Amino acid sequence: MIRFILRRLLSTALVLLVVTFVLYLLLNAAMDFFWDLRASTSPNIEDLFESRRRLLDLDTPVVIRYFSWLSGAAGCVIGQCDLGTAWYQNQEVTDQLKGAIVNTVKLITASTLLAIVLGVAVGVVSAIRQYTGFDYFITFLSFLLYSLPVFWVAVLLKQYGAIEINNFMNEPQLASWWPVIVVCLAMGLFWMGAIGGNRRRRIITFCAATLISFATIYYILASGWAQSPSIGFIGVVVIGAGAAVVMTFLSTGLKNRRVLLASITVVVIGALLYMPLQYLFFYVEMNWLWIVGLLILAVAICLGVGLAFRGPDPWDTARTTAITGVIVAVLIFCDRVLQEWDAYSGHPAINGRPIATIGASSPNIDGGFWMGNLDTFTHLLLPSIALVLISFASYTRYTRGSMLEVMSQDYIRTARAKGLNERTVVMRHALRNGLLPLASIVPVDIITMIGGAVITETIFGWNGMGRLFIDSMNRAEIDPVMAYIVITGLLAIVANLVADFLYAVLDPRIRVNA
Incomplete structure (x- = not known):
């Protein structure tokens, strides 16, 4: 070695x-x-x-x-x-x-993590649903996103992701409900294709996804959430419970009640600690050292809960509870950041237009740790989306191709012949080997983006390594x-x-x- x-x-x-x-x-x-x-x-x-x-x-x-x-x-x-x-x-x-590296790491970390998670998840589902309408749609979308010029995407994001969104947040009124209906129907078709099943199950999935999408959009518009977005205690509990169910399904399957109960227990602990953490955030001056320390403590508690519940494989339980705990911790953190939204949006330097189109930070913003993170997020949003769209397409294609190759191997057929369910075959046996190509692609991709996000950083005025390079030239x-x-x-x-x-x-x- x-x-x-x-x-x-x-x-x-x-x-x-x-x-x-x-x-x-x-x-x-x-x-x-x-x-x-x-x-x-x-x-x-x-x-x-x-x-x-x-x-x-x-x-x-x-x-x-x-x-x-x-x-x-x-x-x-x-x-x-x-x-x-x-x-x-x-x-x-x-x-x-010093400043260029910090700004670039912020941008690359956010966009790369999101692109990997979405790309791998969609690529795996596309491989499982090979030669279906969902697979054809994802293939078309991947090639489309991969071929889009970055500068063109960045300009569109500035117009429709910032200027129009800021206008809508100031006056959240729809001229017509037809775009909402079309979006909801598209979401229904997407989840119907992703989940699959027989005709009855597909119809139920389509109807449920369409109605949930419409109810979500209606709530955003009717409650004023678009003007003052927040997660809140209810949001943390509901999203955390959903994450517990999803992570249990992906890890061991919902039939393993012990793991599901352990994950739900982690969500309950997070809910019980919600208010004490609000007092801690209010009375203690936070910094990233505090946040990282609290995250490590949360992971340790979740691992302890998982090992206490044990099950056939205690470390499977511990891993599932740890991931669920991290999701709940991130939700609580994001909720506290969004509590600064009204003060941030009303700040004279922001003037009611919080989604930034240029720069890595707003001038004359001195609102402490939480408002500073909110300001960073609003500036990260558009350039991160621009980078995610391109990377997502490549990760999806790599994952799909690799998974299709692995799923045709003899040991996969043997696993199925032994009576293992499809979730276990895919998540335990196929996915690990399917990730092998990404092991060489992702690190190099990260380096390429750190050194090569020149166009994105130039268009969005992001003072990172790419902008430093082009200005120095x-x-x-x-x-x-x-x-x-x-x-x-x-x-x-x-x-x-x-x-x-x-x-x-x-x-x-x-x-x-x-």
Whole structure:
């Protein structure tokens, strides 16, 4: 294992060294360091050129300048990082990277997690319902989303996901109910195709999904929820109970009453702790250290509940209760964040238009931890959706293809022949091996988005790594560009190592000590 890691690190370090050297030479040849002076009519233009040449040390051979930059970058290994200076802004590159990396990680974390969960879930269902109307619809939708230009999607999201939604939230009135009816019928068809079954079951599913969708939309419009969204105690309990049932169904099946009871118990504990947590959130100044600590405590309690209920496999019970507990904890957190909605929407800096179209945060917002998180969420919403739509399409296609291949294997037929139900065959035997292709795709995809969300960040004014790269290229600042290349290169190395280890975890036949 250690030899494998050392060999990989050494080979990739040599590759990274050669790549940075070549790119430094190419950037030096391609960049115009006097772009802002060429149109100047200043009488001392020659002095300005000479001053710029001395500032950037352009009289020194480019190879020597590269090794000078490399010596500063190598200091990061011992904690003395010197990645140069962005000469146009007269700012240290390390200072620029701090904010850019944080903003990009926020954006990528939100969009990637959502895309993986939705993509895998829809891909699995599409594989199970192969050659049905649902499968054809998902296939068409995946290809459509994958082919959409990001800049076009971003512009549409700005218009209809922010401007029109903000207008509607200020005046929540419908000109016609026909769009609502069409959406509800579409939801009925979607869930009918996803759940499947005989004709009677499909009709019941269609009617139930359509009526539930219509009742939900009617409640949103009639209760004023659109103007002041919230989850509340009832919402936490209802959604938590639904999550308990769904997680039990996916994990062990609803026939395992012990696991279902354990999951419901976790929801009851969350409901009992709802009000005490509200007092804690009010009297204690919260930060992310507090939130992470409370989440770890919640997971520990849920694991204890699961192990106490035991069952045929105690760790199956514990895993199900832990996931349910995390969902309930996230609901309580989101509920507390949404309690700031009225104050946030009425803030002079927001002026009743909370869905942001540009930037990573609103200026002059100083409402503490909860309002700050709400502000971050409203700015994350549109760029995250833009990235999710593209990633969702690829994850769906990969998962569907992989699951179809796995479902045709001999051991799947053997599992069915032994009398195992379809849920156990799919969730226990097929899904784990079906996730193998994603083990190599997801880490690399994350790195690609961290280094390549240039269009999304530019359109939405999101000051992340992609925006830093494109702005530095436009200003002929070589040091920030080199820092961007080094960071994305190192992350690519880490992504490939993670992919190797994920393969070993998901497939016991694979070893990484070769």
